Amino acid sequence: MLLRACSICGRPGPTSRCDRHPKPPKRTGSYTRNAAKVRAAATICHLCGKPFDDPNDPPVADHVLPREAGGSDDLSNLRPAHRSCNGRKGATIGPWVAP
Ligand SMILES: [Zn+2]
Ligand SMILES: [Zn+2]
Numbered sequence: 001m002l003l004r005a006c007s008i009c010g011r012p013g014p015t016s017r018c019d020r021h022p023k024p025p026k027r028t029g030s031y032t033r034n035a036a037k038v039r040a041a042a043t044i045c046h047l048c049g050k051p052f053d054d055p056n057d058p059p060v061a062d063h064v065l066p067r068e069a070g071g072s073d074d075l076s077n078l079r080p081a082h083r084s085c086n087g088r089k090g091a092t093i094g095p096w097v098a099p
Contacts, residue, residue: 007065016065023070031073035061042080047089052082062086 003012008021017023042059044051052059062081065071081089 004069016069016071023072031061031078034073034075034078037075038078038080044080045082045085046079047081047085050082052080054082057082057084059083060086062089 002014004014004016005012006018006021007016009018011018013019015023038061039059042052045059046062046064059080060083061078062085063071063073064077064079067073071077
């Protein structure tokens with residue numbers, strides 16, 4: 001079984017939140033709006049730490065805790081990342097073929 005740590009207190013458990021720190025209710029439909037805010041305020045990529053200076057590699061709103069793991073679309077769970085960095089991160093879950 002895959003164990004995660006509570007994102008508040010760090011206690012291991014089956015989800016990213018323990019009993020004492022339940023997840024806030026998920027707000028749906030806010031991703032598009034929040035992602036636009038994240039992209040507009042993007043300065044450096046939260047995955048590689050570099051600025052967004054390549055017009056061919058624009059910022060995207062990356063989920064800190066993936067949706068599949070129960071992550072929300074709230075601003076608190078979104079960080080700017082290069083499209084390429086986000087793609088690499090996502091590839092850690094599925095198969096990845098080198099370009
Ligand atoms: Zn906790
Ligand atoms: Zn990056």
